[in-house]
Amino acid sequence: MKPAAAPSPWRDPVVLLAVPALLYLVLLYALPLLWLLAKSFVGADGLTLRPYVDFFADPFNWRVVWNTLGIALWVTLVCLVIGYPAAFALARAGAALQIAMLVAIILPLSVGVVVKSFAWQIVLRRDGVISQFLVGIGLWDEPQRLLFTETGLVLGAANIFLPFMILPIYSVVKLIDPRLLEAGATLGAAPLYRFVKIMLPLTLPGVVSGIAFVFSMSVSMYVIPSLLIGDRFQTLSTLTGRSFLFMRNEQLGSTTAVILLALAIGVVVGSSWLARRLGSSA
């Protein structure tokens, strides 16, 4: 709680430690990416916005944009609803249980997206566990296939990205003094009021990072939709992939990539701005 005098980053030599990482990113990532993306702005006769005009003139492409945004929003929402309480449980669990839960959350990350997507194919089949379970409890009259549906895609993707929602929220909750809620209680605040006025604003930074992680990963996912829903459902990133790999249309590919990047940056920046507004007015 003590205010630390923040030294100017320009005078603090510790900042220089970031130089190798920055060089690495700029040389091997940013420059090639920029070069690739620049292609979308270069036509036969110099600079042009022609590819964008063409892209948005086609209603099919609008569908692709909405598909992309819709799926990413659903995945983010599901992760948030499941991940927020889970992060609390994790932060307040005893030492042994906490380690067990952390292992359970982090270990699956090492399995790889392809394997997990195939696993979800099995789960989502007409004779998969979900279908059998819902028929078993009488919610469904007959087995149905979730594989190759949007619902199946959201379920699978949310499962795979869930750790990226839980972990940032967990790391924030862990730092919150539990006394704060007790202080709220002794001031006469009922549980819901305490949650809304104390816990929510204090966890917001974690929520924003979680949303930024999950949204940017699910807006750009490629393997998961390819395996769980297939070609009939195109997103910006599957379209980008097809443009480069099958259609050999580099300009279309870089155009969709730029649009995807702009969307992701827009949502991430927008949500953190919104969170800061909410946080300061709570």
Next chain:
Amino acid sequence: MTIPTPADTVSVPAFLDVAGAEKAFGAATVLGGVDLGVAQGEFVSLLGPSGCGKTTLLRIVAGLLGVDRGTVRLDGKDITALPPHRRDVGVVFQNYALFPHLTVAENVAFGLKAHRRGAAEIREAVKRFLDLVHLADFADRSVRALSGGQQQRVAVARALAVRPKLLLLDEPFSALDRKLREAMQIDLRRLLRELGTTSVFVTHDQEEALTMSDRIAVMNRGAIEQLDTPEAIYRRPATAFALEFVGLSSRLAGTALGTENGLVHVDTAFGRLVAPGNFVKGAPVLLAVRPERIKVDAPGDFALTARLRDAVFQGSKVQLHFDTRAGDQLMVETADLPQGVPTPGTEMKLGWAVADTLLYPAP
């Protein structure tokens, strides 16, 4: 204000009335049947060493912790089962627990908003309580940018702004340096007296308890050993623990030789001494005298001779330490040394009144 005697607290139920509070964490009993009565407007300190259960008792009164057995009554109402937000009991936490995302004024306003008071009333109350703790100029600062003493005062203002029936303070000054602490003790005491707030104040600092309290509850190992005025606790500690924990004392181990007319004859390393009490022959006892009650080179009820080991000059008084058997302690505090401070090794005659002699079963 009038200070209730223990007899009063028995006949009239106290404003805060904790009866038979028991609490165990697993196999460890932390509170073993605590009774505590606090009158309206009174300032009572819970004084005891670290780990004796002070915070646990406070949390039980606040409703942050349940009791295993016993009841808590406040203002005639049984609140044992009420959740903390419905008890009207304010708490100043040891680490203050200020809301880091809110400004000073918003922290103070928090409870008022939770109580759904009107905007005008909230504004007025926030201003009033920030004035009372001398923080009016800091209203719009972030609490993170405050010093420890300022944070502490925000915590007090925040707790008082909702005008709780009872204010609990858990070692609120323990993180502050000595000078600031003494100034704030006086300030806080005056503020609470002006508002007439009934308060229970936890501390392990006996000086703090003696300075501030109407009454002190001396706690040891999950039990209240004595609940009385500071003066009574200092003059007549009820137990050897209270004697040791509050103030300094000369202490001699001894064996009772028998009781006669309410006086016990005790065999000590300095010969036979007499103290009021009642012990059977052969009982091991502890005989004690407060150091300022011992006269030097003046005839008292008895005189003994001891050799000076050390003299500590303390400005207004001199502390004299004498050679004793291991485990005993013989010390004198006096302002009256016409011959000046004697040199170590000097043989001196010491005496005190029988009435000033305290006697306990050997601890």
